[in-house]
Amino acid sequence: MPVIGSFAALGSRNFRLFFLARAVTMVTGSMSSIALAFAVLEISNDPVSLSLVLTAFTLANIVFVLFGGVVADRLPRALVIQACYVLDILSIGTIALLLFTQTATIPVVVGLAAVNGASTAFVMPAMQGIIPQLTTPEALQQANAMLSFVRSLVTIGGPVVAGILVTTVGAAWAMVAQIIGWLAAIPILAMVRLPPPAGDGRFSLFTDLRTGWSEFWSRSWLVAVVLAFMVMNAIHVGSWGVVGPYIAKNDARLGIAGWGWVVSAEGAGVLLMTLILMWFPLRRPLRMGMLGISLFAIPLTMLGVHPAVVLVAVAALIAGAGAEVFSTGWSVAMMENIPTDKLSRVSSYDMLGSFVVMPIGTLVYGWLITRADPEVVLVTSGLLYAVIAVSTAFVPSVWRMGRAEGATARA
Template sequence: MSGPALAPLRDRRFRWYFASRAVDLLGDIMGGVALAFAVLEVSDSPSALGFVLAAHSVPLVAFLLIGGVLADRFGRTLIIQLSNLTAAVTALAIAALVLTGHAEIWQLAALTAVNGVAAAANQPALAGLLPQLAPKGALQQANALNGLLRNTALVLAPAAAGALVVGVGPGWAIAINGATYLLSAALLLPIKLPAPPQRGKGDSIVADLRTGWTFFRRTTWLWVIVLAFSALNALSSGGFQTLGPAHAKGSEIGVHGWALILSSGAVGLVLTSIVFLRVPLRRPLLWGMLGCAVYAGQMIALGSTTELWILMTAAFVAGAGIEIFGLGWELAMQEHVPADMLSRVYSYDMLGSFVAIPVGQLAFGPLGAAFGVQQMILVAGLAYCAISLLSLVSRSVRSMTRAEAPVTESTTDAPVS
């Protein structure tokens, strides 16, 4: 593979960014797997694990908006580096507690909460940094390469984490994650970007948040998709991620079959990333939301049959569909949101999209018990498909095309749609 597909990697700054993301993704995914087993070594209670995981997700959601403002104000590479250093300290502290046998649940939850605050700054900054580094005319390829990296890590990192946990224990795996945070921050040092625009005395954090919110609510395609994903993520997290494993374990699918289903989805993600290194995506949100409707197929299949080959095929197609949405969404945001407020707008997107995930996780367990696990997976899939297609009623969603050049800065009379 060569030519335009790999054009971003010929840019020195993008190569440093790509290397940093590779290290960060592998370490972060491995660390998440290892942390779960570390918690279960301290307490075999699922409630304890849920408590520690919630300790990360709650501050992540709570501080996302502030994280977006900080990234736009002080520079995205700086915020990423500071958040990585903070995450490294928490990971190494957790590793030390686990390795010395002194870990307690409240300690793990407290340190994980600090990591969640760091992630709240890191995620909007990362989202806003990539378009600053993508070579001119290669934004789609840069996003596709980023997606390929992420999807490959999702395939490789859990297996590596499992081998480390079994071989040397979760404490050492978490320590390695701490080291990857430090290396990831160091790899960003060679990247030099222009300083963020100077702000006046009246430009407070509250004013920055208000500016981002004004753009968000006035931009129809933006709030329509975020509103849709408030429901879609709740349905996916509850119907597929929560009820899916329970259904698999209690049926002829089994744990091994469930692993094959997840692997099939990952292959769909990876191959689609490769395809879009070369194939242009002209209508990012139209094809993206059609991809989401396709993603619902794996829940509809899981709610209708236990034939493994059907479920694996549906998962493969679902992986392809959701990867198309992911690429389309990044292109829409990066080309149609002013660069100087991109991290702030991403933070509103993430807040709206993430906020209902715990609702789905908590609600679908009782619903499955009351109405049947497989039946509720089917309902979730049908609702997911319907909401995805309903979003296309909005003309601003279905008619959006690629911009010839990204919006570089915001203005008070910037057109929205």
């Protein structure tokens, strides 16, 4: 029966435990981005302040992500994730406490956002590297789609709840919920049993970084996609992460609650696509992924032309579906074509390249939105985003990338 293949990853006890822990943190963390954005705007209704907080998070992530990849390949990945959750509890908990006591300031939030960004730099490579250890090659796409399913499911309701909480009792309560999630996930991850990390036990930071770079640079499809996302992520974080909330707070056609519905619609699009990907394999994961991600240009343009809730939400729904095609396709391509013992390091180079321009994006868009017509900024951004995504899809190694032998046989 196809349904058995669709949930084959749950046959592994380790994956079930990891899936539960990840689901808990995604449920409680689904409100965090909106809560943080509007917490900053509550302290200072200035898009530059929000861009500074996002920049601090991203810069810390960039600085530490290569080290995170090395650590995740050398130490038990579940343990790395647990340790980072403890650090997250401390940083986000402090922000929540300052909000409750009305003593939060932008410089303090900037510093705590940097701590959270540094922690995330270790979590992300560990998350990417741990999944092939938890399931079989045949179930990789299903495992990634199942995780995306939960993420998108909670994204639908989380931003709406966050919007309601922010407008009623304040942003700090959403952060408290996230802390509860981390506290619950830590003991669950402690029950995951994985083989010891590969290697002879000797640790050399520069040798490990050089090995990861060689694995990264030797794959033209990997380099092409990362270079594309170097620019696309800067556009995304600046336009959607800075300009979007600013328009929502200052344009009655959208509003804070309306922005929550828009973000939720994007999650609904991801949700629908994950259901499809549980049943149907991506035989050309990168080709379809880059064409799918180009659809983000639609809500970006609509946000500039006519930021009405229904129109932007429908466009975000379409973009969410396309984003999930890329997300699952990219994860599968990485996990099938890169050795597991080097996967976290290669993923860290992917993340470094993809994130390195994002701080510039947040700062530039925070500056642009105070000096230029938002419609011109967003429409131009949408056009550039689409051109880069579609052009990358036609890079020969990206266009031809298929699946590993036997990986799609089950479906």
